[in-house]
Amino acid sequence: MSCSTSPSDPADGMTRRSFLRTSAVLATGLAAVASSLKPLFEMEDFSSAEQFMQKYYKEMTPEEMGQVIKRIEGEVEKQYGVRPHVRDLRPMDGVEFVYALNLSRCIGCRKCVHACVAENNQSRSPEIQDIRVLKMPQGTFDMDRGDHTYAPESVPEKGFFYMPVQCQQCRNPPCVKVCPVHATWQESDGITVIDYDWCIGCRYCEAACPYWARHFNFTKPSIPADRINPDMAYLGNRPRKQGVMEKCHFCVQRTRAGRYPACLEVCPTGSRKFGNILDPNSEVSQILRTKRVFTQLKEDVGTNPRFYYYFDV
Amino acid sequence: MQNGRKTSLVLGGLAVTFTALAAAFLGDLPGRPVPPPVVPLVDRAFLSTATVRISYADLVKTKEDLSDFECYTCHQKDKPPVLKYDENQKLVLPKAHRDIVMGHGTHGRNNNCYNCHNESNLLLFQPHDGRDLKFADSTQLCGSCHTPILRDWESGVHGRTSGFWNRTLGPIERKDCVNCHDPHSPKFPGRPPAPGPHQLHGQSPTPAAT
Numbered sequence: 001m002s003c004s005t006s007p008s009d010p011a012d013g014m015t016r017r018s019f020l021r022t023s024a025v026l027a028t029g030l031a032a033v034a035s036s037l038k039p040l041f042e043m044e045d046f047s048s049a050e051q052f053m054q055k056y057y058k059e060m061t062p063e064e065m066g067q068v069i070k071r072i073e074g075e076v077e078k079q080y081g082v083r084p085h086v087r088d089l090r091p092m093d094g095v096e097f098v099y100a101l102n103l104s105r106c107i108g109c110r111k112c113v114h115a116c117v118a119e120n121n122q123s124r125s126p127e128i129q130d131i132r133v134l135k136m137p138q139g140t141f142d143m144d145r146g147d148h149t150y151a152p153e154s155v156p157e158k159g160f161f162y163m164p165v166q167c168q169q170c171r172n173p174p175c176v177k178v179c180p181v182h183a184t185w186q187e188s189d190g191i192t193v194i195d196y197d198w199c200i201g202c203r204y205c206e207a208a209c210p211y212w213a214r215h216f217n218f219t220k221p222s223i224p225a226d227r228i229n230p231d232m233a234y235l236g237n238r239p240r241k242q243g244v245m246e247k248c249h250f251c252v253q254r255t256r257a258g259r260y261p262a263c264l265e266v267c268p269t270g271s272r273k274f275g276n277i278l279d280p281n282s283e284v285s286q287i288l289r290t291k292r293v294f295t296q297l298k299e300d301v302g303t304n305p306r307f308y309y310y311f312d313v
Numbered sequence: 314m315q316n317g318r319k320t321s322l323v324l325g326g327l328a329v330t331f332t333a334l335a336a337a338f339l340g341d342l343p344g345r346p347v348p349p350p351v352v353p354l355v356d357r358a359f360l361s362t363a364t365v366r367i368s369y370a371d372l373v374k375t376k377e378d379l380s381d382f383e384c385y386t387c388h389q390k391d392k393p394p395v396l397k398y399d400e401n402q403k404l405v406l407p408k409a410h411r412d413i414v415m416g417h418g419t420h421g422r423n424n425n426c427y428n429c430h431n432e433s434n435l436l437l438f439q440p441h442d443g444r445d446l447k448f449a450d451s452t453q454l455c456g457s458c459h460t461p462i463l464r465d466w467e468s469g470v471h472g473r474t475s476g477f478w479n480r481t482l483g484p485i486e487r488k489d490c491v492n493c494h495d496p497h498s499p500k501f502p503g504r505p506p507a508p509g510p511h512q513l514h515g516q517s518p519t520p521a522a523t
Binding site: 021022024025028029031032035036038092105107108109110111113114115117118124125126127129132148149150151152153154155156219224227255257258259260264265266267268269270273274275276281282283286287290291312 | 321324327328331332334335338339349351352354355359360361362364365465468469470471472473474475476477478479481482483493501503504505506507508509510511512513
């Protein structure tokens, strides 16, 4: 090549031409690397340093909890445009929650499913639903014959009964046992809760649950601003991040403030009953005493749920 | 100058590769992940906690028009309306009451209006224990026959509840029988179900439920 024979060739071998060529190669290389990293810069919800340094839920002092709540309120307002009211509600003394569901009355209208989604700020698209209503042929409890995609003109259909399934709040929860980081645990009022800031998204609990009750946020949850429920709890319905688990928590933001869960209040037939099993006059105590309580679902796996199905007709 | 040639060949090759890569990345040639199908938002009607029907007590509370309950604008006092039956002992409803569906009890046996209504005073109910009950007390009327259900209702086991499970923190809200059951045809009506779960890859076939 002509450059190699040039008389002005310096001792280090660098000519203007070779310099230009090298820098052109370098520039295109850098551009290629930068553009291949583009998706990384489009990520929105990097955890903040504060969140990264956050302590374990059970080790936080009230002041630290207050700061965390302030951070969460700010994050939710930034991401969803709604200023929420986040609380850290602790279990009440002398309270153990139990749910009872009347299989004779449930008509399978799925209102509970959507009331749950609305109350608990669940992702709308893609959809995450904590309640699954199974349409079952009468005369069997074979779960394999349940259908959760039914869409007839009108429910109930003749020859079928409907069995809503959600987190059973087991007394012996397999999901808690498998969690490698203790991000999920059972509280004294019987609710198994998840710390969404501590969850690493390994999905072991999803695999361990025999009720398909746990759901994974594969994407950042999408919730329109006008459907955000601003009444939030730290262990309850605050919006989740991408890559963490979630499940039914008996609406801790309502029930630990003394109210009924959202699925119960929306049920048009009054099939759903909730209360304190330690209070002998509560509805659930009466039901367990006087009704034909069929079973705890999948009794044989030994999870001992706090969710009972019963009949009264 | 074998070395110089080699170097420029390698550099040239690298330049071409990088340019191609840059073009590919900038032009999104590998493609973006296919966005999942957009799930429509559920109709807010499915989120309503309203009852299926409105009771007389609700109408009084919200100061609605109660003219439908003033029997003596059409009927005459001291003149009990006479019930007419066809050859199958089916009640023939008068024109003004055509909207009533007589479906209380099996085999059409409960076909006598005066099992519940008081013929000598249409503004009252007459349970079989002889009490006089007003329209607002309809739950006690139902309970005079459906005793176990009334017992369950009183303890909160039957029927809808809302408000507070913890009575020290707030009140519980109860509904009347007629908030859900049409007294003339008490079976709970069917309704269209809310949409089921949308699946990412279309509706998968579920086991035939037969």
